[in-house]
Amino acid sequence: MAILEVSNIKKIYTTRxxxxxxxxxxxxxxxxxxxxxxxxxxxxxxxxxxxxxxxAALDRPTSGSVRLxxxxxxxxxxxxxxxxxxxxxxxxxxxxxxxxTFTLKDNIMLPLVLxxxxxxxxxxxxxxxxxxxxxxxxxxxxxxxxxxxxxQRAAVARALITHPxxxxxxxxxxxxxxxxxxxxxxxxxxxxxxxQTILMVTHSVKAASHANRVLFIKxxxxxxxxxRGNSSNEELYQKISDTLTILMTGGERR
Amino acid sequence: xxxxxxPKLALTGIAKxxxxxxxxxxxxxxxxxxxxxxxxxxxxxxVGAMRGGESVQxxxxxxxxxxxxxxxxxxxxxxxxxIRRRKKEFGLYNILGMxxxxxxxxxxxxxxxxxxxxxxxxxxxxxxFSKVAELLVSKLLNSTxxxxxxxxxxxxxxxxxxxxxxxxxxxxxxxYQIYKSKPVELMKSESVGEKPPKANWLLALxxxxxxxxxxxxxxxxxxxxxxxxxxxxxxxxxxxxxxxxFIAGSVTFCRLLQKNKRYYYxxxxxISLSSMVYRMKRNGAGLASICILSTxxxxxxxxxSCLYIGGEDMLLQRYPRNMILRTDAADxxxxxxxxxxxxxxxxEHQQTEENIVHYHYVSISGIMEGNEIIFDEDKLNxxxxxxxxxxxxxxxxxxYNQIMGTSETLAEGEALIYATKSNFKYDEITLDGIGTFRTxxxxxxxxxxxxxxxxxxxxxxxxxxxxDALNSINDILAKMGMEERAYIHxxxxxxxxxxxxxxTEIYNAVMDRATKEYVxxxxxxxxxxxxxxxxxxSFQSMAxxxxxxxxxxxxxxALGLILGLVFICGAVLIMYYKQIxxxxxxxxxxxxxxxxxMTKKEIKKSIxxxxxxxxxxxxxMSGIHMGFAFPLVSKLLxxxxxxxxxxxxxxxxxxxxxxxxxxxxxxxxxxxAYYGIVSENNLD
Numbered sequence: 001m002a003i004l005e006v007s008n009i010k011k012i013y014t015t016r017x018x019x020x021x022x023x024x025x026x027x028x029x030x031x032x033x034x035x036x037x038x039x040x041x042x043x044x045x046x047x048x049x050x051x052x053x054x055x056a057a058l059d060r061p062t063s064g065s066v067r068l069x070x071x072x073x074x075x076x077x078x079x080x081x082x083x084x085x086x087x088x089x090x091x092x093x094x095x096x097x098x099x100x101t102f103t104l105k106d107n108i109m110l111p112l113v114l115x116x117x118x119x120x121x122x123x124x125x126x127x128x129x130x131x132x133x134x135x136x137x138x139x140x141x142x143x144x145x146x147x148x149x150x151x152q153r154a155a156v157a158r159a160l161i162t163h164p165x166x167x168x169x170x171x172x173x174x175x176x177x178x179x180x181x182x183x184x185x186x187x188x189x190x191x192x193x194x195x196q197t198i199l200m201v202t203h204s205v206k207a208a209s210h211a212n213r214v215l216f217i218k219x220x221x222x223x224x225x226x227x228r229g230n231s232s233n234e235e236l237y238q239k240i241s242d243t244l245t246i247l248m249t250g251g252e253r254r
Numbered sequence: 255x256x257x258x259x260x261p262k263l264a265l266t267g268i269a270k271x272x273x274x275x276x277x278x279x280x281x282x283x284x285x286x287x288x289x290x291x292x293x294x295x296x297x298x299x300x301v302g303a304m305r306g307g308e309s310v311q312x313x314x315x316x317x318x319x320x321x322x323x324x325x326x327x328x329x330x331x332x333x334x335x336x337i338r339r340r341k342k343e344f345g346l347y348n349i350l351g352m353x354x355x356x357x358x359x360x361x362x363x364x365x366x367x368x369x370x371x372x373x374x375x376x377x378x379x380x381x382x383f384s385k386v387a388e389l390l391v392s393k394l395l396n397s398t399x400x401x402x403x404x405x406x407x408x409x410x411x412x413x414x415x416x417x418x419x420x421x422x423x424x425x426x427x428x429x430y431q432i433y434k435s436k437p438v439e440l441m442k443s444e445s446v447g448e449k450p451p452k453a454n455w456l457l458a459l460x461x462x463x464x465x466x467x468x469x470x471x472x473x474x475x476x477x478x479x480x481x482x483x484x485x486x487x488x489x490x491x492x493x494x495x496x497x498x499x500f501i502a503g504s505v506t507f508c509r510l511l512q513k514n515k516r517y518y519y520x521x522x523x524x525i526s527l528s529s530m531v532y533r534m535k536r537n538g539a540g541l542a543s544i545c546i547l548s549t550x551x552x553x554x555x556x557x558x559s560c561l562y563i564g565g566e567d568m569l570l571q572r573y574p575r576n577m578i579l580r581t582d583a584a585d586x587x588x589x590x591x592x593x594x595x596x597x598x599x600x601x602e603h604q605q606t607e608e609n610i611v612h613y614h615y616v617s618i619s620g621i622m623e624g625n626e627i628i629f630d631e632d633k634l635n636x637x638x639x640x641x642x643x644x645x646x647x648x649x650x651x652x653x654y655n656q657i658m659g660t661s662e663t664l665a666e667g668e669a670l671i672y673a674t675k676s677n678f679k680y681d682e683i684t685l686d687g688i689g690t691f692r693t694x695x696x697x698x699x700x701x702x703x704x705x706x707x708x709x710x711x712x713x714x715x716x717x718x719x720x721x722d723a724l725n726s727i728n729d730i731l732a733k734m735g736m737e738e739r740a741y742i743h744x745x746x747x748x749x750x751x752x753x754x755x756x757x758t759e760i761y762n763a764v765m766d767r768a769t770k771e772y773v774x775x776x777x778x779x780x781x782x783x784x785x786x787x788x789x790x791x792s793f794q795s796m797a798x799x800x801x802x803x804x805x806x807x808x809x810x811x812a813l814g815l816i817l818g819l820v821f822i823c824g825a826v827l828i829m830y831y832k833q834i835x836x837x838x839x840x841x842x843x844x845x846x847x848x849x850x851x852m853t854k855k856e857i858k859k860s861i862x863x864x865x866x867x868x869x870x871x872x873x874x875m876s877g878i879h880m881g882f883a884f885p886l887v888s889k890l891l892x893x894x895x896x897x898x899x900x901x902x903x904x905x906x907x908x909x910x911x912x913x914x915x916x917x918x919x920x921x922x923x924x925x926x927a928y929y930g931i932v933s934e935n936n937l938d
Contacts, residue, residue, distance in 0.1 A: 058849070079853065086851025097846040101450075101528045113524040114852055119515045142450055158850070 009064030042217035090159030149180030264363035286376025306805020313809035461498030501538035545872035558814030575747030607748035613653035625680035676711035837931035
C-alpha cells in the first residue's frame with residue numbers, strides 16, 4: 001500500500017509582479033510504500049528542497065497532487081494543515097532546528113505539547129524512544145551543551161514521538177562528522193526495520209546508500225531510480241556513484 | 255558617478271532599515287525640538303516679562319540640562335542598537351572589497367544625513383511650536399503675550415551646538431565600533447548558545463520583602479512629617495525591589511511555573527513560558543528602569559499639576575481671607591492701633607470688611623507623648639522625631655462660636671479640640687504645667703497660615719478663658735529662662751469686594767503706617783517704650799501673594815510637564831527597540847515552531863501573549879507603585895498646603911490614563927513591527 005503518492009507535481013515560482021517565472025519542478029511523480037526507506041538525490045537547484053516543502057505541506061504545488069495516506073494535501077483546509085503535519089509527519093533537519101530555550105526533553109516533547117496531550121502520556125512515550133536512541137542521560141541538558149550527533153538524535157526523537165506515518169529528513173547528516181553520520185544512518189536503518197517509513201533528501205552518497213531505493217532528480221524531474229534489491233550498502237554506494245557520474249556528464253536516461 | 259556613490263549607498267542603507275532608522279530620526283527630531291523649545295522659553299524676553307515669568311524661566315533652565323543629558327543617553331542607546339544591527343551588512347561590504355576607509359565614508363554620509371535631517375526638521379518644528387509653548391506658559395501664568403513670532407538666536411545656537419556635538423560623538427563611536435571589529439565578526443550576527451537563566455530564590459525573596467516593606471510603610475504612615483522623612487527610604491526600597499523583582503523575581507516565577515508539569519506542558523504555556531525566561535533575563539533591568547522612570551514621571555506630573563490646579567485652594571488654606579492682619583503683643587492695647595489704621599484706610603477707599611474672622615490665641619510648641627504634651631526645652635531641642643512635635647493654639651471658645659456661628663458650651667475641665675495633619679484620638683489631654691482637659695472634638699476651624707506653613711501637626715484647643723493658659727505659659731517660659739512674655743496673638747482676616755489692584759493699594763497704604771514713627775505719633779509713646787512693647791505685626795494681602803505662588807507652581811508644573819513628556823517618550827522608544835531586537839532573535843525560533851507543526855494562529859497568539867507581558871509588565875507595576883505611593887504623596891502635599899485628596903486622586907488617575915493610552919498606541923505600533931519581523935519569509 002502506498003503511503004505517499006506524488007503525481008505530476010509542478011511548481012513555478014513567480015516574482016511579485018509576475019515578471020519572472022522560475023520552474024522549480026516540472027513534472028514529478030513517484031510513490032512511497034509503507035515501511036520503505038527512500039532517498040532522493042540531486043544537485044543544488046534540482047528542486048529537492050521545493051519537493052520536500054511540498055511534501056511537508058509547507059508549500060503548495062502549482063499543479064499535480066500529493067496524497068499522504070490517502071489524504072489529498074491540497075484538500076486539507078489551511079487551518080488544519082499544521083495539525084495534519086504534526087500528526088502525520090516527522091521532520092529531521094540538517095541544522096537540527098532544536099529550540100535553544102528548551103531542554104532536550106522539552107524539545108522532544110514539543111510536538112506532543114502542541115497536540116495538547118496529557119503530561120503522563122508524554123512521559124510514557126518519551127522514555128522508550130530516548131532509551132532506543134541512547135540519549136536518556138541528556139534530557140535535562142540544553143542544545144548548546146551537547147554535541148551535534150546528540151542534537152540530531154534528539155531531533156530524531158522529536159520526529160518519532162508522534163508516531164508519524166512518514167519521516168521527512170532533509171540532509172540529516174549534512175552537519176555531522178563522519179562518526180556521528182555513521183551512527184545516525186545506522187539508527188535510521190534500525191527504525192526503518194521497525195516499520196517506520198522514511199523519506200530522506202540528501203547530497204551524500206553514503207547516506208543514500210543506506211536506503212532501500214534512491215530517486216534522482218534533475219531539472220525538476222525524476223530522472224532515474226535505483227532499487228537496492230539484494231545489494232549490500234557498499235554495492236549500492238557504487239551504483240549511486242555511477243549514476244551520479246552519468247548525471248553529471250549529462251548522460252542519457254537508461 | 256563616483257561622487258554620488260557613498261551618499262547613494264548611505265541613503266539605501268537608511269531606506270532598507272527604515273523600521274529601525276525612522277524611529278531613530280524621529281527621536282532626534284523630537285529631542286532637538288524639545289531642547290529648542292525649552293531653551294527658547296527660558297531665554298525669551300516675552301516670557302521673562304510675564305508676572306512670575308522669571309521664576310518659571312529659572313525652573314526651565316534646570317530642565318535644559320536634564321533634557322540635554324537625557325537626549326544624549328537616548329540617542330547613544332538607539333544608535334548602538336542600529337550599529338549592532340548593521341554590522342552584518344558592513345561585514346558583507348567588507349568582504350566584497352570595501353576597506354574600512356570606504357565603510358567609514360558610508361557611515362559618515364549616513365550620520366550626516368541623519369544629523370542634518372534631525373536638526374533641521376527638529377529646529378523647524380521647534381520654531382513652529384515655540385509660539386504655542388509661549389502661549390501655554392502665558393496661560394499658565396494668567397498672563398498675555400502678543401502674537402508676534404520670534405526666533406531666539408541664542409536658543410538656536412545652543413541647540414545647534416549641543417546636538418552637533420552629540421551627533422559628532424555618535425559618529426566617532428560608530429567609526430570606532432567598525433574599526434574595532436574584524437570582517438568575520440561583522441558577518442556573524444547573533445551569538446548562539448545563551449546559558450539558560452537560573453532562578454535566584456534569595457534575590458527574588460529579598461525583592462518581595464523589600465516591596466512589601468515599602469508598601470507597608472506607605473500605607474501605614476499617618477503624619478506628614480514621618481511621611482517626608484520616610485518617603486525617600488520608601489522610594490529607594492521600591493527602586494531596589496523593582497530591579498530585584500524584574501531581574502530575579504520574574505525568572506524565578508517562570509521557573510516555578512515550569513516546575514508545575516501540568517501547567518507547563520500545555521500548548522498555551524509551553525512556548526511562552528520558556529521564551530519568557532530568556533526574555534526576562536535579557537530585559538529585566540531595562541523593564542525595571544522603565545517601570546521606575548514612568549512611576550517617577552507620573553508621580554511628578556500628577557503632583558505638580560495638582561499643585562498648579564489646586565494652587566488657589568492652597569492659597570485659601572494659607573490666606574483664608576483677602577487681607578490678614580496678625581498682631582502679636584504681650585498686651586492687647588497696642589493691637590488696637592493697627593485695627594484703627596486699617597479702618598482709616600478702608601474708609602478712605604470706601605470699602606468695608608466682609609467675612610471677618612477675628613480671634614485671639616496663645617500658642618506654644620511641645621512634644622506629644624501619649625496623650626500628654628510636654629514643654630521641656632532640652633527635649634524639644636534634642637528631639638529627632640519631629641512627628642512628635644506639636645503646635646498648640648489655645649483660643650477662647652467665644653471666638654470659636656462667633657466665627658463658626660455655633661453656640662458650643664463646655665463643662666468644667668473640658669476643651670474643644672481640632673487637630674490638623676494628624677489625629678488626636680484620646681479622650682483626655684494633659685498639657686504639662688497648664689492642666690488636664692477632657693476632650694470634645696470638632697472637625698473644622700478656619701485655616702491659619704502659621705499652621706499651614708509648618709510641617710508639624712497642630713492642636714487647636716478652645717477653652718472658655720485663655721488667661722489661665724497665658725499665665726501658665728508665662729511660667730513655663732520663665733522656667734526655661736526666657737525673659738520675654740508670651741504673646742497674645744490677634745488674628746484678623748477679612749475679604750474686600752474691590753479689585754485686586756485696589757486691594758494692593760490699601761495694603762501698601764496700611765504698610766506705610768506700620769512704621770515705628772507712626773506708632774509713636776499715634777500712641778504718644780517714646781521710641782523706647784514702643785520697642786519695649788515687643789510687638790510683632792504681620793499684614794498680608796492674598797492678591798500680592800498670589801503672583802508669587804502662581805509663579806512657583808507654574809514653574810514646577812511646566813518643568814514637570816516637559817520632563818515628563820520627554821522621559822515618557824524616551825521610555826516608550828526604548829521599549830520599541832527592545833521589541834525589535836527580540837523580533838530579530840525570535841525569527842528563527844518561530845520558523846522552527848512552524849516546521850514542527852504549530853499553526854500560524856498559535857504562533858500569533860504566543861507572540862501576542864509574550865509581547866503583551868513584556869510590554870505591559872512595567873506599566874502595571876508602575877500602576878501598583880502609584881497606588882501605594884498615593885497615600886504618601888497626598889500626605890506630602892498637605893505640607894504644601896494642599897488638602898484636596900480627591901483632586902489628587904482624579905489627577906493621578908487622569909495622568910495614568912493618558913499615559914496608558916499613549917502606551918497602548920505604541921504597543922500597537924510595536925507589535926505590528928515585531929510581527930512583521932518575525933513573520934518575514936515564513937509566516938503569511
